[in-house]
């Protein structure tokens with residue numbers, strides 16, 4: 001450990017108490033681990049603040065000793081980084097380990113005030129304890145993931161409150177220079193509207209703290225939806241890969257006029273069956289990627305079709321929702337190829353049940369099984385944007401299939417569709433114990449990024465391994481981010497290199 005880092009760790013111990021800092025080999029190994037192809041990134045140590053004032057102390061000491069920090073809330077960012085810092089040797093500030101309280105739930109105005117360690121499962125359980133009159137949105141990822149960390153990484157869910165940043169209101173942030181900023185209405189001492197009035201007075205600064213490294217967020221408001229008496233999902237299975245174009249044309253109008261208030265999921269065969277099955281090495285004679293004939297057999301075996309379209313309605317009663325279900329049935333029925341699966345039938349399928357859970361705001365562990373599709377524990381996400389246009393849909397599908405197959409990897413994907421844009425969630429599952437396969441994943445990711453960028457389709461979130469490269473593709477934007485970094489974190493202490501900002 002560098003001398004200035006040892007002096008920093010000692011100063012932290014003196015200021016916060018010895019139990020607030022951990023540099024043991026086990027801890028450092030645990031926090032350095034990730035699922036990405038470029039390998040683990042060991043920090044120098046981990047510090048666990050218990051209050052905003054302690055976060056401020058950590059920031060002040062880090063500036064004094066010139067030591068890089070990396071903040072996490074719950075560190076469950078699977079396939080994107082987990083707990084691992086972007087720069088090895090940084091000291092991790094695990095903000096959520098001790099700061100994990102639900103500070104308030106206002107059942108009248110329907111919001112919660114949270115510390116960074118509050119997980120999806122924790123908030124769900126607390127809402128349950130209060131009778132589930134309020135509903136939160138959740139990811140389909142780890143229930144131990146945190147609401148603040150996910151929001152700060154531009155995460156999203158699936159219910160009408162799917163837009164996690166959109167449904168957040170008011171942040172408390174310790175800036176890189178040690179000042180405390182409360183955003184929007186929180187800037188007025190004693191404000192009573194911090195978590196209900198989103199845009200406040202003057203420039204709207206909240207967005208600065210997403211996918212950046214300008215400050216450590218210590219508190220956030222999140223809006224909750226009154227839980228409707230009835231939630232009913234619907235499913236349509238399509239048999240062929242090429243049906244994707246028609247699906248996009250069918251989904252777009254239903255989202256454009258918001259007939260369907262959830263997001264639509266358009267999930268491919270392997271994304272679904274990968275949650276209940278593993279790669280059939282015996283059937284392929286050890287060959288990768290999965291041949292199309294074996295893929296077709298698996299579709300039959302697991303009853304998934306090439307694509308599964310799903311969404312949900314929220315209403316006062318079964319009678320209120322039934323006409324809406326009839327309307328989407330008629331709409332998708334026009335294709336002549338879609339097989340309708342009712343909510344009741346879907347509840348019997350572990351594959352479809354994941355969607356019902358997420359449309360219902362219920363955290364689930366089931367989708368994590370997807371990471372066991374191939375052995376070796378590697379997982380990496382590629383997340384480009386797709387316009388909701390049929391021809392582009394099949395162009396992107398062909399492009400991804402080709403590039404992934406060239407690198408002996410599978411096209412495992414779910415398109416999460418809004419009215420104008422779908423986020424294409426490509427899950428790359430690989431053997432992280434095999435160095436040759438890791439190199440192939442790196443090459444594949446770069447090929448995907450280049451091909452999509454050349455066609456004009458940017459990515460949103462990126463795994464640690466590729467954040468700098470993705471930022472370097474953008475014009476003017478990196479310079480402006482750097483200028484903001486200089487202003488708010490002049491010594492470049494916090495998470496240098498996160499999303500390519502130094």
Ligand SMILES: Cc1cc2nc3c(=O)[nH]c(=O)nc-3n(C[C@H](O)[C@H](O)[C@H](O)COP(=O)(O)OP(=O)(O)OC[C@H]3O[C@@H](n4cnc5c(N)ncnc54)[C@H](O)[C@@H]3O)c2cc1C
Pocket residue numbers: 071072073074075076077078079081082083095116138139140141142144145146147148149150152153154155156157215216217218367368369370371495498
């Ligand atoms: C099968 C599967 C399904 C998934 N489904 C979804 C999904 O539906 N939606 C989705 O969005 N994601 C999904 N994910 C991705 C991911 O697992 C979740 O988004 C997860 O919630 C993020 O981890 P976290 O909440 O623990 O955030 P953290 O790991 O705590 O934070 C993420 C990053 O934000 C920054 N950060 C965190 N806290 C702070 C802070 N207090 N101050 C400043 N910066 C901070 C850090 O750089 C950190 O690395 C999925 C993953 C898998 C494997």
